[in-house]
Amino acid sequence: MSTSSPAPVKAEPNDQTPILERLDERLRWLASWTIHHANHVRESRDGIKVGGHQASCASISSIMAALYFRALRPEDRVAVKPHASPVFHAIQYLFGRQTQAQLEQFRAFGGAQSYPSRTKDIDDVDFSTGSVGLGVAVTAFASLAQDYLISKGRLAPEKRGRMISLLGDAELDEGNIYEALIEAYKHDIRNTWWIVDYNRQSLDAITADRMFRRFDDVFATMGWEVVTLKYGKTQRAAFRKKGGAALRKWIDACPNADYAALTYLGGAEWRKRLLADLGDADGIETLLSSFDDDGLQALMTNLGGHCMESLCEAFEEVDDDRPRLFIAYTIKGYRLPFQGHKDNHSGLMTPNQMASYRADLGIPEGEEWAPFAGVDAGEAAALRDLVRNAPFAADTQRRHTAPPLAVPARGAFPVPTDASISTQAAFGKVMLELSKQDSALADALMTTSPDVTVSTNLGGFVNQRGLFNRTQAIDVFRKAKIPSPQKWQGDGTGQHVELGIAENNLFLVMAAFGLTDRLFGSRLLPVGTLYDPFIYRGLDALNYACYQDARFMLVATPSGITLGPEGGAHQSIGTPLVGMAQPGLTSFEPTYADEVSEIMRWAFEHMQAETGGSVYLRLSTRALEQPDREGEAWKDDLLCGAYWLEPPRPETELVLVTCGATAPEVRAAADVMAEDFQHIAVLNAVSPDRLHNEWQRGRADRWNGQGSALSHVERVLGQVPRSAGLVTVLDGAPATLSWLGGVCGHRVSPLGVTDFGQVGDLPDLYRHYRLDTDAIVEAAAELQLPPKAS
Numbered sequence: 148m149s150t151s152s153p154a155p156v157k158a159e160p161n162d163q164t165p166i167l168e169r170l171d172e173r174l175r176w177l178a179s180w181t182i183h184h185a186n187h188v189r190e191s192r193d194g195i196k197v198g199g200h201q202a203s204c205a206s207i208s209s210i211m212a213a214l215y216f217r218a219l220r221p222e223d224r225v226a227v228k229p230h231a232s233p234v235f236h237a238i239q240y241l242f243g244r245q246t247q248a249q250l251e252q253f254r255a256f257g258g259a260q261s262y263p264s265r266t267k268d269i270d271d272v273d274f275s276t277g278s279v280g281l282g283v284a285v286t287a288f289a290s291l292a293q294d295y296l297i298s299k300g301r302l303a304p305e306k307r308g309r310m311i312s313l314l315g316d317a318e319l320d321e322g323n324i325y326e327a328l329i330e331a332y333k334h335d336i337r338n339t340w341w342i343v344d345y346n347r348q349s350l351d352a353i354t355a356d357r358m359f360r361r362f363d364d365v366f367a368t369m370g371w372e373v374v375t376l377k378y379g380k381t382q383r384a385a386f387r388k389k390g391g392a393a394l395r396k397w398i399d400a401c402p403n404a405d406y407a408a409l410t411y412l413g414g415a416e417w418r419k420r421l422l423a424d425l426g427d428a429d430g431i432e433t434l435l436s437s438f439d440d441d442g443l444q445a446l447m448t449n450l451g452g453h454c455m456e457s458l459c460e461a462f463e464e465v466d467d468d469r470p471r472l473f474i475a476y477t478i479k480g481y482r483l484p485f486q487g488h489k490d491n492h493s494g495l496m497t498p499n500q501m502a503s504y505r506a507d508l509g510i511p512e513g514e515e516w517a518p519f520a521g522v523d524a525g526e527a528a529a530l531r532d533l534v535r536n537a538p539f540a541a542d543t544q545r546r547h548t549a550p551p552l553a554v555p556a557r558g559a560f561p562v563p564t565d566a567s568i569s570t571q572a573a574f575g576k577v578m579l580e581l582s583k584q585d586s587a588l589a590d591a592l593m594t595t596s597p598d599v600t601v602s603t604n605l606g607g608f609v610n611q612r613g614l615f616n617r618t619q620a621i622d623v624f625r626k627a628k629i630p631s632p633q634k635w636q637g638d639g640t641g642q643h644v645e646l647g648i649a650e651n652n653l654f655l656v657m658a659a660f661g662l663t664d665r666l667f668g669s670r671l672l673p674v675g676t677l678y679d680p681f682i683y684r685g686l687d688a689l690n691y692a693c694y695q696d697a698r699f700m701l702v703a704t705p706s707g708i709t710l711g712p713e714g715g716a717h718q719s720i721g722t723p724l725v726g727m728a729q730p731g732l733t734s735f736e737p738t739y740a741d742e743v744s745e746i747m748r749w750a751f752e753h754m755q756a757e758t759g760g761s762v763y764l765r766l767s768t769r770a771l772e773q774p775d776r777e778g779e780a781w782k783d784d785l786l787c788g789a790y791w792l793e794p795p796r797p798e799t800e801l802v803l804v805t806c807g808a809t810a811p812e813v814r815a816a817a818d819v820m821a822e823d824f825q826h827i828a829v830l831n832a833v834s835p836d837r838l839h840n841e842w843q844r845g846r847a848d849r850w851n852g853q854g855s856a857l858s859h860v861e862r863v864l865g866q867v868p869r870s871a872g873l874v875t876v877l878d879g880a881p882a883t884l885s886w887l888g889g890v891c892g893h894r895v896s897p898l899g900v901t902d903f904g905q906v907g908d909l910p911d912l913y914r915h916y917r918l919d920t921d922a923i924v925e926a927a928a929e930l931q932l933p934p935k936a937s
Contacts, residue, residue: 163217166529167455170241171212173518173530175482176508177237177250178204180515183501185253197254198261202480202491203230206452207313207344210475211238213458214311214342216533221543222308224289224666226274226282228315228344229262239270240518241534247516265695271545273666275695278687279314280321281655283341285691286310287331287470288652288659290339291644293667295593295615295660298639301669311340316347319362323688326649332369333647335617337468344452346479347403348492366472374461376451376475385446389430397425398447410448410478410487414440417447448486452477547668551755552587557779560748563740566773570766570807571704573740575604577747578674582611588672588751593660595644596676597653601633603676603704605643610634613641650677650685654692661697661754661761672754673699679706679765680719693731693761698754700747701732704766707878708904708912709808718904723806723883726763727836734763734836736807736877739773742833745782767808767878769909787859788837793817795828795867801927802828802867802893804884806835806877809918813876816923824927828867832875835883842890864891872930874898874923896926 182199191197207228215238219225227235236259239245245259249269252258260268262277274289276282290310296302318324331339343362363373378386378395386395398406409417418435425431438446451457452475461473480486484500496504505512509521519527534540554560561580563573581589592612594605613636614620620637644660646652657673664670682689682703692699708718726734733753737743743764750762774792784790792814795802801824805813810831817827832838838860845861848854857865864887867873872894875884881899888895900916913919917926 163533164456164459166526166533167212167216167459168209169522169526170216170530170533171209171455172508173241174212174234174237175205175208176504176510177240177516177518178208178231178233179483179496179501179504181233181236181250181253181259183496183498184251184515185255186495187498187501189251189255198493199233199254199495200230200493201483201496202348202485202494203228203315203344203346204234205481205483205486206346206477206479207231207315208234208481209453209455210313210342210344210458210477211235213455213462214313215539216537217459218462219311219537219539220308221539221541221545222306223539224273224286224308224310226276226286226312227263227272228313228318229276229279229282230315231313231344232260232262235263235272236268236270242271242537242540245270250516275691277694278691279318280323281688281691283312283314283318283321283324284327284652285655285658286312286341287327287336287339288656289662289666290336290470291331291334291656292659292663292671294337294617295644296663296667296669296671298615298617299590302667306667307338309338309340311342313342313344316343316345319343323651323655325365326651327655328366328369330647330649330652331470334644335370336470339470340465340473341471342473343475344477345474346452346477348407348479348489362472362474370470372469372471374471374473376454376457376461376473378451378457378476379449379454380456381446381449381454385434388434390425390428390432390434391430393425393428393431394421394434397421404489407479407487407489410444411485412487414438414442414444414447417443448478448481450476450478453481547665549664549668549670551752552591552670552672554588554748554751555586557745557748557782560744562744565740567770568740568773569768569770570737570740570743570764571604571768572770573743574702574704574747574764574766575607576740577744578605579607579611582608590642591670591672592674593642593644593671594674594676595646595653595656595660597646597650597681598648599676599678600643600645603678603702605674605676606633609643612643613637615639615641615644650681651688652685653677654685654688657699657701657761658688658692658695658697661692661699662695664698670755672751674702675699676702676704678717679703679722680717682719682722682725686725689732690729693729696731697761698759699761700750700754701761701763702766703763705768706736706765707767707808708900708916708918709767709769709878709909711904711907711909711912714906715903719879720900720903721880722765723835723877723879726765727839727883729763731760732763733760733834734765735834736765736879737833738805738807738810738831739771741773741776742785745785746833749786765807765879769808771808771811784859784863785831785833786837788834788841789830789832789860789863791828791863792831793827793829795871796826797868798825799828799868799871800824800826801930802830802864802871802873803923803927804830804832804873804875804887806832806875806879806884808878809876812913812918812920812923815920816927819920819924820927828871830863832877832884832887839886860887860890864893867891867893869893872896872927874926874930876918876923878918894930896929898922898926 185197249259263272265272265275480491485491514520563576616637657675660673753759781790841858845858875897881897885897
């Protein structure tokens with residue numbers, strides 16, 4: 148095992164240590180029993196292993212006991228290691244915030260979740276976890292969000308909490324952690340603790356011995372205080388005895404794999420190995436002989452992460468807001484039959500092993516769920532008092548709500564009036580106009596971008612509202628009177644958080660800032676911009692943000708091959724399908740500036756609605772001539788996902804469906820073919836996502852007998868004669884719209900992009916990828932041909 152200086156230890160003993168250790172024992176039991184019940188007691192209807200991670204729970208239970216029952220305050224927020232979910236649920240069970248029924252249904256439909264979930268668990272989950280690493284990184288940005296609110300007087304300083312992550316050491320292999328670490332250093336984050344369950348075992352391997360000092364160095368370089376809890380109190384006492392120095396040196400040099408194997412083999416094997424390696428060391432034989440085999444096993448597994456006194460002292464000694472990395476050495480599967488075994492990651496105790504474990508704890512059969520079964524009355528009372536009096540148990544509201552902010556009605560919301568403009572530029576103009584308003588909505592806007600603020604048209608907003616910095620940042624160029632359209636001052640009043648080029652961080656920032664109403668009771672409306680193709684870089688974090696119901700507006704621009712000169716590395720293809728498939732995210736691809744305005748107005752309401760969610764705008768840099776509108780009835784259909792640019796008639800033979808920047812080609816094709824068809828209708832499908840998902844929900848409701856109403860797309864295409872054909876066109880994957888033929892049985896000829904783009908101007912690219920007027924005409928002609936015999 149690699150070495151580092153242990154955290155300083157107080158001289159006086161902690162009088163709560165014995166009862167905390169007893170509580171830790173109960174947590175380890177309840178977590179193990181919850182998993183066992185799911186796999187061996189509850190009826191299995193499909194024969195599939197339910198799973199769970201008894202070994203991972205056992206390695207972190209002491210850390211969580213010290214944290215939740217001693218160190219945490221109600222203001223603190225915790226992201227729990229995914230595989231420690233049963234320990235978390237057991238803690239909430241003891242606090243009275245979780246039910247036995249939920250534990251009995253662990254990993255079953257409607258029961259306690261496999262991994263902590265804000266949206267699906269009934270107990271007090273602060274941050275969803277599951278995709279390893281993301282729950283770690285989001286706490287850094289939650290700390291930034293907390294400082295943001297405090298700097299603006301939207302959160303009282305005394306309500307400041309610590310943003311804490313409990314993580315397994317294998318999570319330190321996740322690259323997103325280090326992206327977040329760099330960004331956190333730039334923003335000088337505070338009040339953040341990352342506590343590593345350093346059991347040195349992952350699913351496939353034992354942690355490389357040479358890695359430990361690297362973790363220490365990396366975090367220290369980034370300004371973190373690193374606290375290493377390697378040795379427990381019993382070990383430290385042994386080190387002070389004759390022969391103890393040699394024993395400590397041996398522990399520090401022992402490879403992780405050897406230490407794990409010896410832990411599994413037990414005290415006799417420890418003795419044999421230590422005598423073989425250290426037999427000549429002065430005093431070692433006497434030291435080892437002072438322990439029987441069970442005692443020697445207890446000594447060698449008494450690591451810092453299992454020593455309640457060491458843990459409590461380390462947490463309590465923190466007296467500043469500097470970010471901290473606690474590295475707590477632990478044993479995977481601690482005190483379970485397979486502790487230390489290399490295959491214990493997903494291992495389960497057998498029924499016989501569980502029965503033996505229950506008997507060792509004195510728990511009567513049938514009382515497995517009783518919080519303090521097998522404990523005498525006096526000790527049970529002390530345990531209840533400890534739980535009841537824990538600071539974290541205070542009757543303080545931890546799940547907040549915030550009233551919705553008023554959004555200007557139609558007619559009062561900014562609408563660009565340019566004769567020709569791109570949707571990206573229209574977005575920038577709407578944001579600029581909002582930034583000039585003296586309103587609660589404008590004050591709640593928080594913008595962010597991974598180093599593409601200017602090129603995504605957010606520069607005007609930042610000029611008006613400023614950069615957010617914990618300390619004042621002077622615009623040196625402006626002070627020196629060097630001309631620049633960007634006038635970016637930075638201080639605590641700014642509303643734009645500038646990020647480095649790491650899209651993962653963008654989505655994690657929006658996850659954190661999009662939860663402030665529920666975490667801190669103050670609502671923000673995050674708006675984040677990035678280049679559309681680079682959504683792929685952060686898809687896991689985007690999914691993570693949506694999974695815990697964070698609310699934000701994602702503006703992705705420029706999109707598609709319409710960004711011609713940039714080539715395939717900067718052109719997107721499948722992002723419309725991402726928007727359609729991602730739960731919790733409603734996607735739009737507007738064509739005109741007034742559509743952008745109306746969608747944004749709706750989005751700010753949707754982001755605040757109880758059953759709302761986040762919104763994704765796929766925008767373009769292609770400037771289009773703007774249409775002349777009559778009335779506003781089209782806006783209702785727009786928000787449902789599609790409206791008619793040219794409505795159908797009984798004699799309609801062809802429908803051209805456009806989405807986004809390809810509208811000029813579609814309209815031109817309609818003009819070219821006007822004499823070839825009795826009538827051509829043109830449909831603007833602004834949100835394939837809204838159309839498709841409402842259609843699917845409506846079908847499910849009818850199947851379940853819960854409704855008979857037609858969806859918007861059924862009503863729209865129901866106006867089209869069945870004999871007519873559809874040609875769908877968009878600058879993206881053709882599958883985005885090809886499904887429209889299945890709604891009412893129309894024939895479809897879908898056009899789109901299915902290959903990586905090339906550099907070029909629009910005429911060349913649209914011709915090459917069959918998005919130009921000629922391609923649309925040819926696709927319409929194909930629909931008129933009779934099907935060929937097989």
